[in-house]
Amino acid sequence: MQVNNINLINFRNYENLSLDFSPNINMIIGQNGQGKTNIVEAVHFLSFAKSFRTNKDKEVINFEGNTSYIKSIVTNEADENKIDIKISKDSKKAINVDNIPISKISDLMGIINVVVFSPEDTKIVSDSPIYRRNFMDKEISQIRPVYYNLLLDYNKTLNNKNTLLKSQNIDMIMLDIYDEQLADIMEKIITYRDTFIKTISEIAKETHYIISSKKENLIIEYKSNLKSSIKSDILSELKDARADDIRHTVSTKGIHKDDIMLKIGDIDIRKYGSQGQKKTATISLKLSEIELIHNMKKEYPIVILDDIFSELDITRRMMLIEKLYNIQTFITTTEKIDINRDIKYFEVKDRNVY
Ligand SMILES: Nc1ncnc2c1ncn2[C@@H]1O[C@H](COP(=O)(O)OP(=O)(O)OP(=O)(O)O)[C@@H](O)[C@H]1O
Ligand SMILES: [Mg+2]
Incomplete structure (x- = not known):
């Protein structure tokens, strides 16, 4: 390209x-x-x-x-x-x-x-979960543009639900409809994210091992906010969270709360990694993006x-x-x-x- x-x-x-x-x-x-x-x-x-x-x-x-x-x-x-x-x-x-x-x-x-390396990238490893979600979302969208449309749908429905939760007299039937729609989209998004993390973790592990002079094992795991990736289970989790949602006037459960775990051996590098380990993990992640795109599209x-x-x-x-x-x-x-x-x-x- x-x-x-x-x-x-x-x-x-x-x-x-x-x-x-x-x-x-x-x-x-x-x-x-x-x-x-x-x-x-x-x-x-x-x-x-x-x-x-x-x-x-x-x-x-x-x-x-x-x-x-x-x-x-x-x-x-x-x-x-x-x-x-x-x-x-x-x-x-x-x-x-x-x-x-x-x-x-x-x-x-x-x-x-396009894969961009910028000084901001270390935030993926050391900052809040939103940076890891953005990383995931951007990369999956590149290789699976339909995923981008799913995200747009999810965010639109989530906004509607949040608006409803902030209203005076909450229409419970509407809330059920939104949860049903969200569960449907989440099932798909979770599956995409899970597959993406499994694939990228394998590539990144290898790269990290080489850059760290064969000293470190990088482990990347998808930490979904939901226990299951099956729609009916997601729906019951949303139902269980309903009281909390109403109390906090915002959707408390969903893929907008997902995260990625990054470990070297047993150590959570998001919290305890040294500057060098964070830098190496960041570069490993970005290099893996390049390989992943090449694997999927047969082009760099x-x-x-x-x-x-x-x-x-x-x-x-x-x-x-x-x-x-x-x-x-x-x-x-x-x-x-x-x-x-x-x-x-x-x-x-x-x-x-x-
Ligand atoms: N909308 C705009 N219209 C006109 N000039 C702009 C606009 N947005 C940014 N600039 C100008 O562009 C310049 C910044 O460009 P850029 O960020 O590409 O710099 P750079 O060469 O990458 O610098 P650095 O080495 O600091 O990263 C600034 O002078 C800024 O005022
Ligand atoms: Mg610049």
Whole structure:
């Protein structure tokens, strides 16, 4: 998979920028605040129709403009596609694939897959469960776009249920209907999550073992908030939680409370891991994503290393570069880094790229 070229109009600090990318390593060099991440953020938009650093699309519109455009030609094994994304201040985001408007984001997902490594990643290992759920959700959506639609349905129904729980006279029949719908969606989501964690844990275990110089066994387990993945059982758990839901005026049970357990041997690294162990576990997880996508799609995703490459020690750098052979890679960095590879350099300065 690769992004052949990109044209950014009124996107972040770029008024009109066109770039042709290398299918190998693209190194984007520039001082802080020049617009390096802005470029890779646009690449990320092509796979998820959103940024990896904000949920607010409109933030990417140039301060002086009203509408941003990202236009691009991408290729995967099967095809070459033209992807055009338009983000406006006062209308909905519009996405065209080969000049045809798409109605669901899930129709865009999977044309190209992108894996981003950023300094924020360590939060997956050391911060609150929401970061682990987001990691899971993003990765499963990439390989199974229908999962993304399930999540949208779940969140919509959960919001409806929560609104109902906050009302004065709760309509119990409606509450039953929502629980029934939620149980139905949860059965599917839990199955996807369970399969995903089983697969990724095997790959990550192997990677972690190698990066830790054969010293550590990484164990990853899915910790569902529900005891069962069968709809009728889920429904009875929801019924049991009803009194709590009403008391707290919010849904207390569900996959929105799931977590992932990360252990080295018997030790919970989310709580007790050293900085080094957390860093290694994070890289193992991200590298596993690349392998997982390759296993599922028989093609490697595009990889973005935003601000992390220069932070790595030489062993991890070499290890990473080894893994990224034949994968289109974007590296942002403040200093030019010499690697023994074919690299296309881009220098970002004063809203221009040279
Ligand atoms: N919507 C916007 N319109 C215009 N400029 C913007 C917009 N959003 C961000 N910027 C500008 O983009 C610049 C930041 O770009 P970016 O985050 O890509 O920097 P960077 O080169 O990655 O820096 P660092 O090395 O610190 O990570 C800032 O100067 C910021 O003011
Ligand atoms: Mg940056």
